[in-house]
Amino acid sequence: MSVDVQSTFQSSLFDAPQAPSTSAIERRPLSGGAWVDVGRNWLPDADDVFATLVRDVPWRAERRAMYDRVVDVPRLVHTYMIGEDLPHPALTAARDELSSHYLEELGEPFRTAGCCYYRDGRDSVAWHGDTIGRGASHDTMVAIVSVGDPRRLHLRPRDPDLREESFAVEMGHGDLVVMGGACQRTWEHAVPKVASAGPRVSVQFRPFNVF
Numbered sequence: 001m002s003v004d005v006q007s008t009f010q011s012s013l014f015d016a017p018q019a020p021s022t023s024a025i026e027r028r029p030l031s032g033g034a035w036v037d038v039g040r041n042w043l044p045d046a047d048d049v050f051a052t053l054v055r056d057v058p059w060r061a062e063r064r065a066m067y068d069r070v071v072d073v074p075r076l077v078h079t080y081m082i083g084e085d086l087p088h089p090a091l092t093a094a095r096d097e098l099s100s101h102y103l104e105e106l107g108e109p110f111r112t113a114g115c116c117y118y119r120d121g122r123d124s125v126a127w128h129g130d131t132i133g134r135g136a137s138h139d140t141m142v143a144i145v146s147v148g149d150p151r152r153l154h155l156r157p158r159d160p161d162l163r164e165e166s167f168a169v170e171m172g173h174g175d176l177v178v179m180g181g182a183c184q185r186t187w188e189h190a191v192p193k194v195a196s197a198g199p200r201v202s203v204q205f206r207p208f209n210v211f
């Protein structure tokens, strides 16, 4: 058998689409039917994606009613809904790659892209599950691509008796973190404030009717 080393080499250099590789994704099974997948340095062109997201996304500051007050949500947000073009081709390629990699398990493609801009260590997201829509009652997936300064995604079981299982995953520049199975129902996640951090943008790919 002969292998055409030359053309294999050339095609990987010149013809390969800027699609992420799914080979290095590692799964951590969790209690309660949940799991987390992590792929390090997964997104190609992460520097350019970060610069483009910071510059081009129509970032919006949200305000939320909390008890008797209205407070600023401590991060900027924007969601690309179904059918809307994403601001960078590497993100479109990433979404398509995730859709095909997880199709058998998820049974549907990723459709929306929620974006969060953490300007510094004071920006954060409190403990929650993505339980608006089907995440409250069905197994699903939320695939996060992170660019910019690293931040930690903390995860804890909803059941207070299981809290010793809590852990955190570092989300570095170009990393992929996928929460799957019952993770939105049986676990919660948060990105806590830290003493010091530079800007980070998170892109969360979700299927239809999961928020």
Ligand SMILES: O=C(O)CCC(=O)C(=O)O
Pocket (backbone or CB within 6 Å): 114, 116, 125, 130, 144, 153, 189, 191, 202, 203, 204
């Ligand atoms: O910053 C992140 O990657 C997580 C954001 C998140 O959990 C959410 O927006 O639902």
Ligand SMILES: [Fe+2]
Pocket (backbone or CB within 6 Å): 128, 129, 130, 189
């Ligand atoms: Fe979330």
